[in-house]
Amino acid sequence: MPEYSGKKKMPSMLPHIQALETYEGVDPMEVMAERAGISPENIIRLNGNENPYGPSPKVAAALGNYENYNYYPDPGQRSLRRVLSGYLNVEPERIVAGNGSDELIDLLLRMYVGVGDNVIVPTPTFGMYSFSAGICGGEVISVERDDRFEIDLEAMMSAVTAKSKVIFLTSPNNPTGNIVPEAQTRALLDTGLLVVMDEAYFEFCGDTAIPLLAGYPNLVVLRTFSKWAGLAGLRIGLGVMQEELAQTMISMKPPYNVNTAAEVALTASLEDTSVLLDRVKAIVAERERMMGLLQKIPGIKAWPSQANFILFSLPEGQGQRIFDGLCSRGIFLRYFDTPQLKDYIRSSVGLPHETDAVVAALTELVEG
Ligand SMILES: Cc1ncc(COP(=O)(O)O)c(C=O)c1O
DSSP: OOTTOTTOOOOOOOHHHHTOOOOOOOOOHHHHHHHHTSOGGGOEEOSSOOOTTOSOHHHHHHHHHOOOTTSOOOTTOHHHHHHHHHHHTSOGGGEEEESSHHHHHHHHHHHHOOTTOEEEEEESOOTHHHHHHHHTTOEEEEEEOOTTSOOOHHHHHHHOOTTEEEEEEESSOTTTOOOOOHHHHHHHHTTOSEEEEEOTTGGGTOOOOGGGGGTOTTEEEEEESSSSSSOGGGOOEEEEOOHHHHHHHHHHSOTTOSOHHHHHHHHHHHTOHHHHHHHHHHHHHHHHHHHHHHHTSTTOEEOOOSSSEEEEEOSTTOHHHHHHHHHHTTEEOEEEESSTTEEEEEEEOOOHHHHHHHHHHHHHHOOO
16 A cells, blocks of 8 residues: 555645546557457557558667667757758757657647637647647637638637637648648738647648748747657657747756657668658558548548548448447547547558458448
């Protein structure tokens, strides 16, 4: 028994933390396998938008050859920022690396949002924005996208109040796969709020807001090595922003937030970009093949995607049954059952045999 049990008192936790809803991350392969009663190597895991090809082969070699894991990494991220600067063609002073881009979302919110402030999020979108805003005690103003999942600019503008601090934009958006048109980004930047442009899937589409940084000090662009470079397990993302903001972020982040293994892996990945970008091309080609196959299944409506996943809707009322049927076959996709995404599933783009298995199972399960 821990010694604090029994009659000893605990201070009461902050109310907004008590009210927090858990962010449901992706379960490990073994847990999925046990749930389906199938061995882990036969599981098809397409619910996390991960990279099916894994890291560059240079990563394992670099991790094995590195000898200084006994030392803490550089809190100022000097060599890491220099390497990233070469890759992004942006001054190192304007770059901050994070323990995944998730950490940068959290840090930005902690810099700008307190209890009573609000954050504007066009929904449906990535869940971390509201989760991290909730940790700061911020209110999330969800502005529904239109029936083509485009941002409703007018509704976004009218959502802005004196309490609004941050707007999150995601391009391509998770889970809808579409990009934010530049005119919308500019209009939202003109509000003067902090605009965080999350480009986690940039490499699959090539569309970026980085050139806008020159004219808008209130813009932050986020990227990650989780998707295109296959480093999700090592947790490394980055933000590009104005120098003063980057400097503050560097000084308020946990000193050793990016571990040395992640830095070694990132550096090795950037020495092998042609291999990694060929894989990105293969994923994009597979996405288009999967799209064609999904569109042929009666009752399924698949949404065009510029990322490494596809969102599709199922015939009304069949979502749960089909999702359960997929799970029992060892196929794990992301199921949505929200008012905006009722009977929707998102599938990451995997290897060709995985696409074929998903399409075969859906063909069997969907009652058109
Ligand atoms: C839009 C978006 N941003 C950020 C992330 C998280 O990236 P990271 O692994 O760098 O934390 C994801 C992951 O799914 C995502 O979809």
